[in-house]
Amino acid sequence: MKIILKIKGVLVLFFALSLTGCVLPKYSVENLNEVAADEILFIGRVSMNPPITKEEIQIENVINLSDVEMHKVLVMKASDVYYELGGQHATDYQDTVAAIDGEYYYFTWNKNKPLNFLGVTFITRMTSRNREYMTFTIDKGIKVNHSGKSKAVYVGDITFVRDEFFNIKDIDINQKNYKKAVKEFRKKYKTDWKVEKAKLTSSK
């Protein structure tokens, strides 16, 4: 079972790599031992409303061995400094987080570095001839403020409300599911770690 889980992780990583070219994205840790002494585990969710369906994007000639469907992968752009993303895809940059639409992510970040979320990139077309992405930029960014004393920090839910053409209509950011997120985190990693609720502000 452990091997299967590892294979799954590798496959998700492999797919995320295909999105980001040669740059390595961050992805959910397999166990809490992966969280280094100078790192914090960030917990949260990113989702699309309505979720992107298989029929809305075109994937051809791609063998997906993972059980994560490609239309559900959202690559979040994170950075220690805020800058205008300007619609540029997260595929061009380092410091990306491979998340799955609507599912919790658990990724590590250096506790001494500020954390800003700038936007999210997803695939709209991947064929032998075309590789196209769409990026939703978070206007002014989201800065994740925390005390620096906790090992785990809850970010919250970031939901992109979009239309049929993949235009952003609204961005909803809330921390209403803090208790549920903590419960799921503790169950997943069989831990009793305390989880600090981050203070979210505008990056700019």
Add this chain to the structure above:
Amino acid sequence: MFEQKFKPFLKIFIAAFLVFGLVSCTFYWSKSKYLDDREEQGSILIYGYINDKEAPFTMKWGDVKQVRPVSDEPYKELRSNNEGLFYLENLPTGLYKIATLSGPEKGLSESYWDWTMPSPSDDKAFKRMELKANKPGLYFVGSYKIDKVKDGGLFGTDKYETIATKEVSEKEALQMLLVYADNTKWKKIIQKRIKQLK
């Protein structure tokens, strides 16, 4: 026995293969310029214009995405008159978006370009690239230009952007399109629209 029977054909096959190999570098297959003469009831025709004079490629084809109704093949190949006009007829009413305009690179290069059209989030002028076609008929997505904004010089990379222009009006685009509409239901529809536009 087998070898003797097929030996002459083998030579022809190898020769054909070599010839194809030589010409395939400069050979691009794209749709006919002429509109389909099938009578599709309740359908739409999408058309637009792009000035590719400063572009690194010559626009010869492209894709329109059928957003709604959802289709197994959402990307449909556009026709082009090879002079900037792109179009496609007999599509069902629904939501569409011009996705890419493509063509062979200018000069001696053997590669081709797929130019992704900007999203309205980048520029409101491109809202026209997205289209809600509730009724059958003609839908003009506008006139554009691929503008060279930075010359990269000998070793750098040139930079381009797509800008909305008024270079070709809807009427002028229709006049260009009319040439390819003979023997189709679209001819009368185009002529009627040209008259309306005056």
